[in-house]
Amino acid sequence: MSREGGYIQMDKKRRDFLKIAGATTLAGLGGPAVVERLVTGTSPAQARAGHGEHPVAHGAKTHTAASGHEDNNAPTGRRLGMVVDLRKLRKQPELMEKIVHACHAEHNVPHFPNKKDEIKWIWRTKFENAFPEHSDYYKDKLTIAGDVLVLCNHCDEPPCVKACPTRATFKNKDGIVAMDYHRCIGCRFCMAACPYGSRSFNWRDPRAGLDMNHINHRFPTRMRGVVEKCNFCAERVGLGKQPKCVEVCGSTKAMIFGDLNDPDSEIRQVLKDNFTIQRKPSAGTHPSVFYIV
Amino acid sequence: MYDGGKIIPGLIIFVLFITFPIWYNRGNAGTVPQPELPKNYKQCVLPDADMRAEHMQLLNRWRDQVLRTGDRSFDVKIGDTMYQKSLMNTCMQCHTSKKKFCDRCHTYASVKPYCWDCHVAPVE
Numbered sequence: 572m573s574r575e576g577g578y579i580q581m582d583k584k585r586r587d588f589l590k591i592a593g594a595t596t597l598a599g600l601g602g603p604a605v606v607e608r609l610v611t612g613t614s615p616a617q618a619r620a621g622h623g624e625h626p627v628a629h630g631a632k633t634h635t636a637a638s639g640h641e642d643n644n645a646p647t648g649r650r651l652g653m654v655v656d657l658r659k660l661r662k663q664p665e666l667m668e669k670i671v672h673a674c675h676a677e678h679n680v681p682h683f684p685n686k687k688d689e690i691k692w693i694w695r696t697k698f699e700n701a702f703p704e705h706s707d708y709y710k711d712k713l714t715i716a717g718d719v720l721v722l723c724n725h726c727d728e729p730p731c732v733k734a735c736p737t738r739a740t741f742k743n744k745d746g747i748v749a750m751d752y753h754r755c756i757g758c759r760f761c762m763a764a765c766p767y768g769s770r771s772f773n774w775r776d777p778r779a780g781l782d783m784n785h786i787n788h789r790f791p792t793r794m795r796g797v798v799e800k801c802n803f804c805a806e807r808v809g810l811g812k813q814p815k816c817v818e819v820c821g822s823t824k825a826m827i828f829g830d831l832n833d834p835d836s837e838i839r840q841v842l843k844d845n846f847t848i849q850r851k852p853s854a855g856t857h858p859s860v861f862y863i864v
Numbered sequence: 865m866y867d868g869g870k871i872i873p874g875l876i877i878f879v880l881f882i883t884f885p886i887w888y889n890r891g892n893a894g895t896v897p898q899p900e901l902p903k904n905y906k907q908c909v910l911p912d913a914d915m916r917a918e919h920m921q922l923l924n925r926w927r928d929q930v931l932r933t934g935d936r937s938f939d940v941k942i943g944d945t946m947y948q949k950s951l952m953n954t955c956m957q958c959h960t961s962k963k964k965f966c967d968r969c970h971t972y973a974s975v976k977p978y979c980w981d982c983h984v985a986p987v988e
Contacts, residue, residue, distance in 0.1 A: 679984075743934045751931050752982060786984060789953055794981040809936030810948075 650727065650746035651803055652831040652859035653817070654841050659825040661717030666825065667695055670720065670816045677815045678802075679792045681780025690771040690780070692801040693722040693816060701862075704851060714864075720826075722816075723748060723769040723801035724850060724858030734764035740798075746831075746859060747803045757796040766854040770800045831859060897972040900964040907943050908958075920977070923951060952983050960986050 660667050674680070674693045681690050695718035698710070702719070729748045731740050739754035740761050762770045776795045786792065790806065793799050804814035812818070817828040829838035847861035865871065880887075908915050909922065926949035929935045940947040940954060947954040959965040962985035970977065 741932070743932070745934060749931065749934075753927060753931075788984055788986070791952065791982040791984060794978075805934070806936070809930075809934060 648744060648746070648832065650831045650859060651725065651808065652746075652829065652838060652861065653722075653725075653803075653814075654827040654838055654845075654847060654861045654863060655720055656825045656827070656845075656863045657717065657719060658863060659823055660720055661713055663823075663825075664718065666820065666823065667718065667720050670819050670826075671695065673819045674801075674815050677787055677804075678790055679777075679781055679786045680799075681777040681792075683775065683780045688774050688780070690773065690777065690799060692799070693720060695719070696721050701850060702848070704853060705848075719862070721767070721769075721850070722860065723803070724767055724856065724860045725801075725803055727857035727859060728855060730764040730766065730854075730856060731761035731770065734760040736760065743805065745803075745805070745808065747805050747808070749802055749805055750799060752791075752793055752797050752799070755797040757798065759798060761798055766851050766856060767858075770798050772798050897968040899966075899968045900961065902958040902960070905942070905958045909940055909942055923979075926950070951979065956986050961988050962986065963988060 671693055675682070675691075678692060680692050683689055698714045698717070698719050699705070700719075701721050707714075725746065725748045727746070729740075729742060732742055732748060735741075736758060737754045737756055739751050739756070741749060741751070743749045757772065759772055762768075762772060773793055773795050777793050781792060804812070804816075807814060814826075814828050817826045820826045827838050827841050829836040831838060831842075833839065841863075842861060845863045847863055849858045849861055851858075910918070915922075930949050936948060938946040938948045940949055956962070962980070966977075966985075
């Protein structure tokens with residue numbers, strides 16, 4: 572064997588190596604995409620279309636499936652939801668005030684005059700704050716004059732639950748986004764994650780903002796350093812009652828509460844008969860609170 | 865040992881001094897706390913001894929069942945009546961005084977449960 576022969580053999584090996592290396596790199600870069608496309612039969616752009624869709628399209632979807640997910644996922648279990656009829660509430664602002672007061676009295680929500688210390692479970696806000704994605708040029712009189720009643724949306728995809736490091740906030744079997752104050756460490760990640768500002772932090776001892784002689788003795792208060800929010804009256808719903816706000820509305824039917832997954836429920840009937848919108852649909856949280864505007 | 869005559873009595877005095885609470889209270893368990901039991905009720909959720917030893921685990925179990933599992937059924941049997949799992953709405957309905965019931969033992973044992981940071985004790 573000559574020295575020259577050795578070099579030639581070595582060149583061949585290098586060429587083979589480069590070919591194999593090139594093919595492997597290509598397969599590594601493009602392979603998964605090709606396989607995915609072959610398996611699912613859709614392009615990535617189409618597969619993503621389920622997110623951030625227009626509220627109207629999503630609303631319509633919710634009417635049929637009421638799951639907030641894609642239609643092919645048949646909803647299982649309960650998903651409690653609410654319809655807030657702003658047409659009725661705008662006509663009686665005193666009812667809105669009564670609802671807020673009743674909820675806060677029922678759940679021992681403290682009152683602090685300082686805005687920074689404010690704790691709220693359900694409250695009134697301007698339309699443009701409740702629905703900032705809604706585009707308009709000149710608003711109608713009612714929208715300018717009337718407030719919107721807002722509360723925790725009890726989302727089907729709650730970002731607060733994902734953010735919570737201790738699982739103090741979680742989605743319960745009824746679809747309620749609940750808080751376990753025993754576990755809350757007050758990190759406020761959930762407040763940063765919530766797109767609706769539904770959560771309040773107890774900067775101060777909440778009992779200082781309560782008249783302790785006139786509190787509800789069947790429900791606890793909170794302590795300093797925990798985050799709190801509306802619990803969809805889980806403690807009442809669990810006993811077969813309606814949430815306090817819905818109870819206060821009574822026969823006016825300004826707020827309707829029920830199981831979104833039950834096709835025979837009153838709330839499904841209301842959703843079927845009315846055009847409803849959700850808050851910030853592009854956040855992809857699939858709220859369970861719907862508004863008739 | 866240099867100065868043994870001073871060191872050894874000194875050590876004995878020191879040991880006697882720091883063990884003062886032990887020998888001074890020898891044979892005396894102190895006043896045993898007497899929590900005031902409800903007058904109208906004879907039975908609790910569990911037998912007395914179990915309640916005394918395990919009421920904290922029981923409360924934690926109730927808390928998890930109610931809050932996290934969402935089981936708010938009235939499945940606690942006391943006598944012939946069914947009650948819900950609740951500190952404020954069941955326990956404290958019979959034990960109407962936190963000061964005369966909870967606090968007596970807790971103070972004696974120097975435990976400070978954080979229940980009452982949020983839960984509201986009955987009005988006394």
